[in-house]
Amino acid sequence: MAAGALRGVLWPRAAAGLRAARAALAAPLGARAASEMSKDMLPGPYPRTPEERAAAAKKYNMRVEDYQPYPDDGLGYGDYPMLPNKSQYERDPWYQWDQPDMRHNWGEPMHWDFDMYIRNRVDTSPTVVPWHTMSKHFLLFLSIMLIMFGLGEIYPSYRPVGPKQYPFNDLYLERGGDPNKKPPAVIHYEI
């Protein structure tokens, strides 16, 4: 401590006074601030009895009829409510939410994947056109294009001209032919 390194009369006395004041205000070990959540507000184990269900619904600010926990299959959800997998995009943009960017009210139960469903991330909004119409259109287009390309491969289109004629035995050496071998003689005639 810098205060301890300096010699003198006033510094060590002030440091001792500070330490005493801090010790008087310090909380016992293991205590938490009152602004944090208390133990009964945190999620707990899967509710087995109807009373536990009612208590869990009250904890999460939900009605007992609406409260539906995740199935107890060992994945560790506990009594957290299972909310519909809808992103925040689907919520009313004109309603006066407490948190407009999150489209979320204070105390409202948050989805397990809330951080995924924010408006910057996953969007589960329904498509403008029904899904089956979209897929039908797309598959129709794709199949027609593939069929046409396939037909173009089987029956290629060409101009009514003969192939282009090149000199030097169809450019035998230029195309990488062996200079030691005799190239096949190709003579082109005028017409």
Added chain:
Amino acid sequence: MGAHLGRRYLWDAEAEPDPLHMPSFPAQLGMPARQPRVMVASASQLADARVPLEQRDFCGHHLLRLLRCQRDNFPVPWGCHALRHAWDSCQHQDYVMRMKEFERERRLRLRQQRLRRRHGDSGDSGDSE
């Protein structure tokens, strides 16, 4: 433009030339006085000029003159119109020759069909006439 394609794919493929297997008749058939095409530029000249292989055809000498003129006149682009026209017209004549080759092939095929039909009727085979 698509008449030859219709004839080839929908009608009689025997009578239409196949551009991948051309020419299928001897070059002197019916035209005994044919001259071979003359290549004016040499292979080493074309290689020195680094001309792409697709352009090393029988109009190569016009192309070499044009490239030399363009290199001399750079960056002015209007100095070589006459040489450009000479090369273009040589290419045009080359394309017309290709069209004539195609037509020759087609007529010979039709003739071959006629001969087969005639000799087939009379029980003989061969395409001499």
